[in-house]
Amino acid sequence: MRGGDNLTGELFSYVDLEARVRRDHPLRAIRVIVNEALVALERELAALYSPLGRPSIPPEKLLRAMFLQAFYSIRSERLLMERLEYDLLFRWFVGIGVDDPAWDHSVFSKNRDRLLEGDIAAKFLSAVLAQPKVKKLLSNDHFSVDGTLIDAWASMKSVKLKGRSGEPPAGGVGRNAEADFHGEKRTNDTHASTTDPDARLYKKGKGKEAKLCFMGHGLMENRHGLLVDACLTLAGGHAERAAALHMIEPRADRPLAITLGADKAYDTEDFVNELRAMKVTPHVAQNTSGRSSAIGGRTTRHRGYAISQRIRKRIEEAFGWIKTVARQDKTRFRGRDRVEWAFTFAAAAYNLVRLPKLMAAPA
Numbered sequence: 001m002r003g004g005d006n007l008t009g010e011l012f013s014y015v016d017l018e019a020r021v022r023r024d025h026p027l028r029a030i031r032v033i034v035n036e037a038l039v040a041l042e043r044e045l046a047a048l049y050s051p052l053g054r055p056s057i058p059p060e061k062l063l064r065a066m067f068l069q070a071f072y073s074i075r076s077e078r079l080l081m082e083r084l085e086y087d088l089l090f091r092w093f094v095g096i097g098v099d100d101p102a103w104d105h106s107v108f109s110k111n112r113d114r115l116l117e118g119d120i121a122a123k124f125l126s127a128v129l130a131q132p133k134v135k136k137l138l139s140n141d142h143f144s145v146d147g148t149l150i151d152a153w154a155s156m157k158s159v160k161l162k163g164r165s166g167e168p169p170a171g172g173v174g175r176n177a178e179a180d181f182h183g184e185k186r187t188n189d190t191h192a193s194t195t196d197p198d199a200r201l202y203k204k205g206k207g208k209e210a211k212l213c214f215m216g217h218g219l220m221e222n223r224h225g226l227l228v229d230a231c232l233t234l235a236g237g238h239a240e241r242a243a244a245l246h247m248i249e250p251r252a253d254r255p256l257a258i259t260l261g262a263d264k265a266y267d268t269e270d271f272v273n274e275l276r277a278m279k280v281t282p283h284v285a286q287n288t289s290g291r292s293s294a295i296g297g298r299t300t301r302h303r304g305y306a307i308s309q310r311i312r313k314r315i316e317e318a319f320g321w322i323k324t325v326a327r328q329d330k331t332r333f334r335g336r337d338r339v340e341w342a343f344t345f346a347a348a349a350y351n352l353v354r355l356p357k358l359m360a361a362p363a
Contacts, residue, residue: 013098017088017091017092017097017098018092020088020089020092021088021089021092025089026353026356027071027089027093029355029356029359029360030067030352030353030355030356031064031093033128033131033134033352033355034063034064034067034352035060036127036131037124037127037128037131038060038063038124040127040130041120041123041124041127044118044120044123045059045060045118045120047118048114048115048117048118048120049114056111056114057103057107057108057111059111059114059115059120060095061094061095061096062108062111062112062115063115063120063124064093064094064095065080065084065090065094065108066112066345067349067352068080068083068084068090068093068094070325070326070327070345070346070349071325071349071353073324073325073326073327075327076105077105077108077109077112078105080105080108081102081103081104081105081108082102084096084102084103085101085102115341116337116338116341119341120341121341121342121344121345121348122230122344124345124348125227125229125230125344125347125348125351128348128351128352128355129226129228129351133359134355134359137223137224137226137355137358137359138221138223138224138226138228139221139222139223139224140221140251140254140258141256141258141259142221142222142223142258142259142261142304142308142311143219143220143221143222143228143248143251143258143259143260143261144219144220144222144260144261144262144308144311144312144314144315145217145218145219145220145240145243145244145247145248145260145261145262145266145315146217146218146220146240146262146263146312146315146316146319147215147216147217147218147239147240147243147265148215148216148217148218148319148322148323149202149204149211149213149214149215149216149235150213150214150215150216150232150323150328150329150330150331150339150343151211151212151213151329151330151331152193152195152196152198152199152211152212152213152214152330152331152334152339153195153196153330153331153332153333153334154193154195154196154199154212154334155195155212156211156212158193158194158195158196158212159186159191159192159193159194159201159212160191160192160193160194161190161191162190162191162192186201186210187201188200188201193212195334196212196334196335198214198234198334198335198336198339199212199213199214199235200212200213200214200234200235200236201235202215202235202236213235214232214233214234214235214331214336214339214340214343215232215233215234215235215236215239215240215243216230216231216232216319216322216328216343217230217231217232217233217239217240217243217244217247218230218315218318218319218347219244219247219248220312220314220315220318222261222308222311222312224354224358225311225314225315225317225318225354226351226354226355226358227315227318227347227348227350227351228251229247230343230344230347231243231246231247231340231344232336232339232340232343232344233336234336240265240266241265241266241268241270241271244260244262244266244271245271245274245275245278248260248275248278248280249278252278252279252280254279257279257280257281258279258280258281259280259281259282259283259304259308260275260280260281260282260283260284261283261284261308261309261311261312262282262283262284262285262312263284263285263312264284264285264286264287265287266282266284266285267284267285267286267287267293267294267295268294269294271284271294272284272294272295273294281299281304282294282295282299283299283304283305283308283309283312285309286300318347318350321350321353322343322346322347322350326346326349326350328342328343328346331343
């Protein structure tokens with residue numbers, strides 16, 4: 001018997017949202033991890049809000065919605081709220097009922113900005129890694145580090161000579177006037193972006209164009225390739241090595257030596273000496289292009305050095321996910337603090353995506 005093509009459904013539904021999400025859906029395991037981390041952050045979240053006034057969007061629901069934005073590559077808060085309006089899976093994960101209206105995108109963005117003040121992204125990353133079922137997956141002895149460029153939310157036309165940022169463009173009028181940069185030497189010492197003064201001109205390599213960008217850094221444990229720390233700095237030639245020392249130093253405070261894998265950019269004498277002073281074995285790739293390497297045979301002759309050099313490349317998988325799926329290849333924020341918050345939050349989202357399979361796998 002052929003069914004009828006009814007254009008409208010029933011007026012009332014008695015099926016719970018919990019029953020509409022299949023039992024083996026990946027978001028179920030992720031939601032459990034997220035909720036446990038949010039419980040651990042209860043005190044930090046409460047400190048961000050005043051006891052007086054009207055209730056705001058609960059920070060727990062705010063963070064869950066932001067994770068969905070990263071998981072599903074949603075490019076704006078406006079589209080996220082639109083998806084939350086009709087998607088039952090999104091409503092179940094965030095924790096709002098079927099009849100509850102989605103928030104206005106501007107209200108959502110304003111409430112999200114409050115979380116920037118509490119450094120919640122870094123604390124959430126630590127809270128997830130501190131869970132017993134996650135902690136047993138991590139390596140405490142072997143790590144890898146690397147950096148990646150994050151394009152700033154500013155154009156090259158915004159780069160002006162310092163002290164002359166208020167002058168109108170010489171090539172015309174209007175919001176997007178013509179500009180001619182030929183023959184003009186621009187450096188970070190003499191020029192700055194009027195859109196985002198924290199962005200820096202930086203070249204990825206010889207023959208590459210200079211772009212306004214920041215530099216994101218990640219520290220990966222070598223057992224399962226999870227990010228155990230993330231930070232963001234101004235783009236510069238020494239930024240990668242300085243960030244690596246900053247992230248590895250708290251983990252080097254132990255009796256036994258640990259290892260740190262890195263690429264050729266970290267093969268400098270001062271960086272290697274700093275690591276050895278902290279009892280960190282530098283498993284850094286040798287850079288012998290017209291120079292002598294700071295890594296000698298006493299390090300490369302060990303089997304562990306070759307293993308670190310093979311595993312360290314897995315950090316590119318994390319950066320690839322963060323920059324493509326989580327859409328951090330070009331940030332939507334301005335200012336170092338806001339860009340760092342978004343980068344660290346994306347690093348936490350990357351771990352959440354990988355954890356369900358890792359926890360389900362046999363030991």
